Amino acid sequence: MIFAAKVSEVPNFGKKVVTVEGREILLINVKGEIFACENDCPHQGSPLQAGIVKDGHLSCPRHGYRFNLKTGACLDHPEFTLKIFPLQLQGDDIMVDLG
Numbered sequence: 001m002i003f004a005a006k007v008s009e010v011p012n013f014g015k016k017v018v019t020v021e022g023r024e025i026l027l028i029n030v031k032g033e034i035f036a037c038e039n040d041c042p043h044q045g046s047p048l049q050a051g052i053v054k055d056g057h058l059s060c061p062r063h064g065y066r067f068n069l070k071t072g073a074c075l076d077h078p079e080f081t082l083k084i085f086p087l088q089l090q091g092d093d094i095m096v097d098l099g
């Protein structure tokens with residue numbers, strides 16, 4: 001597990017992009033629950049930080065594909081999967097597992 005950011009740096013219902021070991025990681029806060037995923041859409045690489053979070057899914061701003069924040073599964077085109085990173089909270093620290 002590697003330090004990614006402080007929980008307090010990711011606003012509720014907001015996002016933050018961090019670089020961890022050279023990879024862009026998107027952190028998302030949904031009502032206090034933190035998720036970590038890759039910031040590049042698996043479809044055509046659009047940055048996901050401008051995506052909309054709704055009903056447990058992140059939708060890509062480019063073509064609207066919706067990805068489950070827990071599994072990365074794509075609702076619209078199952079052949080695409082968003083990389084979700086396991087994480088742990090240690091106090092105010094978000095620790096991610098890049099695998």
Ligand code: FES
Binds near residue numbers: 044046
């Ligand atoms: S680039 Fe994300 S849905 Fe096409």
